[in-house]
Amino acid sequence: MWMWLRILLPELGGFGSQPQGDRNGLDWRQVMDNQRLAVLRRGGIMNLAAAPGFAVAWVGCAYWLYRHADPQWLLVPATLSLLFAIGLFRRYRLIVDTPTSRLSSGAQGYVELNGVAALPDGEGFRGLPHLPVTVWLPGYVEDEPFVLDDGHGRCLLYPRQAEIVTRPGDTHFSWLKAIYPGQTLYVLGELRTQRASGLQQERRERIAAVLADWKHNQRQLLENFDANGNGQIDPEEWQAVRAAAERWVEEDIREQQRVPGTHVMDGARGGQLFLITNIPPEELARHYRWAAFLHLLGWLAVLVWLHLG
Amino acid sequence: MNTGILIFISLLGGLLLWGILLYNQLVALKNNTEKAWSNTDVLLKQRNAELPKLVAVCKEHMQYEQATLQKVMEARNKVASALQSGNMGELGAAEKELRIGLGNLFAVAEAYPELKASDSFQHLRERITSLEDNIADRREFYNDSAAINNTRIEQFPDVIVAKAFSFRRFRLMSFTAEETRDVDVAAHFTS
Numbered sequence: 001m002w003m004w005l006r007i008l009l010p011e012l013g014g015f016g017s018q019p020q021g022d023r024n025g026l027d028w029r030q031v032m033d034n035q036r037l038a039v040l041r042r043g044g045i046m047n048l049a050a051a052p053g054f055a056v057a058w059v060g061c062a063y064w065l066y067r068h069a070d071p072q073w074l075l076v077p078a079t080l081s082l083l084f085a086i087g088l089f090r091r092y093r094l095i096v097d098t099p100t101s102r103l104s105s106g107a108q109g110y111v112e113l114n115g116v117a118a119l120p121d122g123e124g125f126r127g128l129p130h131l132p133v134t135v136w137l138p139g140y141v142e143d144e145p146f147v148l149d150d151g152h153g154r155c156l157l158y159p160r161q162a163e164i165v166t167r168p169g170d171t172h173f174s175w176l177k178a179i180y181p182g183q184t185l186y187v188l189g190e191l192r193t194q195r196a197s198g199l200q201q202e203r204r205e206r207i208a209a210v211l212a213d214w215k216h217n218q219r220q221l222l223e224n225f226d227a228n229g230n231g232q233i234d235p236e237e238w239q240a241v242r243a244a245a246e247r248w249v250e251e252d253i254r255e256q257q258r259v260p261g262t263h264v265m266d267g268a269r270g271g272q273l274f275l276i277t278n279i280p281p282e283e284l285a286r287h288y289r290w291a292a293f294l295h296l297l298g299w300l301a302v303l304v305w306l307h308l309g
Numbered sequence: 310m311n312t313g314i315l316i317f318i319s320l321l322g323g324l325l326l327w328g329i330l331l332y333n334q335l336v337a338l339k340n341n342t343e344k345a346w347s348n349t350d351v352l353l354k355q356r357n358a359e360l361p362k363l364v365a366v367c368k369e370h371m372q373y374e375q376a377t378l379q380k381v382m383e384a385r386n387k388v389a390s391a392l393q394s395g396n397m398g399e400l401g402a403a404e405k406e407l408r409i410g411l412g413n414l415f416a417v418a419e420a421y422p423e424l425k426a427s428d429s430f431q432h433l434r435e436r437i438t439s440l441e442d443n444i445a446d447r448r449e450f451y452n453d454s455a456a457i458n459n460t461r462i463e464q465f466p467d468v469i470v471a472k473a474f475s476f477r478r479f480r481l482m483s484f485t486a487e488e489t490r491d492v493d494v495a496a497h498f499t500s
Contacts, residue, residue: 079322082319082322082326083326089330090334097334097338097457098341099345099457100450100453102450105443105447105450107345107348107446109344110337110341299323303320306315307313307316
């Protein structure tokens with residue numbers, strides 16, 4: 001039975017086109033084994049339930065239960081199917097109902113992003129030697145942040161808490177599940193922008209800090225602002241000092257306003273889904289919808305069968 | 310246990326879970342739309358805070374353009390008042406008026422080389438233009454969120470949950486005819 005499960009669900013064990021040999025010094029079988037477990041772990045139970053072979057494996061399990069136990073026990077897989085249907089339908093609706101944020105303005109909150117994956121600035125290589133450059137490689141490079149560029153701006157993705165669904169890229173490593181630089185990604189999650197905090201609110205405090213700093217350097221203060229040369233700062237001269245400090249802080253605030261904030265996605269609040277995938281959203285939504293429908297049908301079929309039987 | 314009772318419990322549980330799912334989805338859509346509005350609102354307020362500074366800088370150099378500056382400030386006040394009352398219709402009209410006023414102001418400023426060369430003016434113009442671009446983006450995002458919410462609460466079976474729990478429609482931020490019309494490329498070449 002385990003063998004059949006492995007055939008129906010390659011995520012559990014490999015029967016695909018395995019590369020042979022280790023001429024590049026890598027233990028390919030080990031790489032594949034590590035990948036399978038990581039893909040399963042990062043994809044989560046719902047994505048396993050939506051895998052093409054799952055329905056057949058599920059029917060097989062139900063048949064085994066029917067043959068070896070009381071028919072009422074079929075309600076257990078049926079109830080699980082109901083839960084899968086609800087979870088998958090929720091995912092389908094999230095993809096369809098979440099508006100797209102453009103990174104030029106970076107609308108905050110729970111949003112979807114479409115863009116291209118890239119390595120963070122200054123990083124030239126990520127992944128395993130003898131394999132193409134990757135930004136995310138299950139089993140090896142899973143938690144390091146990477147960049148999503150939507151053509152209008154960039155967002156830093158922290159994938160630690162993300163559910164990541166991948167399929168092999170268009171490379172000669174047709175068995176390797178990874179995210180490559182340049183690959184188109186779809187992301188669902190909570191977008192926030194990190195900026196220099198409270199620029200205007202801090203203005204007074206910053207002017208006071210600058211003045212306090214200048215006061216400590218009396219000699220330079222007198223050199224610059226003691227207009228009448230009497231060796232002290234008179235009230236009129238103090239006005240000039242204050243105006244200079246205000247100008248200095250204003251200029252600093254302007255500079256900071258010119259620097260765009262950093263968009264970050266590192267999770268989702270309230271148990272919402274944080275999803276990163278290299279599968280086009282329309283295709284993924286369709287896939288979830290069909291899987292939800294099949295699970296719902298399975299649940300209803302068991303109820304009808306039990307009622308008639 | 311009796312099979313009939315188990316089937317009944319399963320059906321009831323399924324319906325209940327489905328209802329909870331629909332309700333939670335509608336709540337999430339409502340919150341997303343409100344968040345999308347606050348995204349736009351914060352930028353409108355930031356732009357409104359920059360306008361008096363722009364007008365003050367312009368006043369120093371443009372002694373003969375008081376009417377233009379006055380119009381900008383009046384439109385700004387209308388936007389602020391519409392934001393406070395949450396009236397989308399008024400906001401749309403005030404925004405249109407403000408955009409025309411700002412366009413005029415920047416056009417007139419071309420005739421004042423000292424003003425154009427001023428660092429403060431250049432910075433404020435850049436900042437306001439960038440805020441305007443972002444406002445346009447976020448308005449689109451808000452409209453998408455509101456449209457999704459409005460569609461869902463009218464669809465079956467969501468309409469049952471929406472009616473039962475009084476989920477409301479969100480009003481879209483209207484685009485002016487000027488912004489949605491096709492670009493007349495030929496006019497740019499002939500002018």
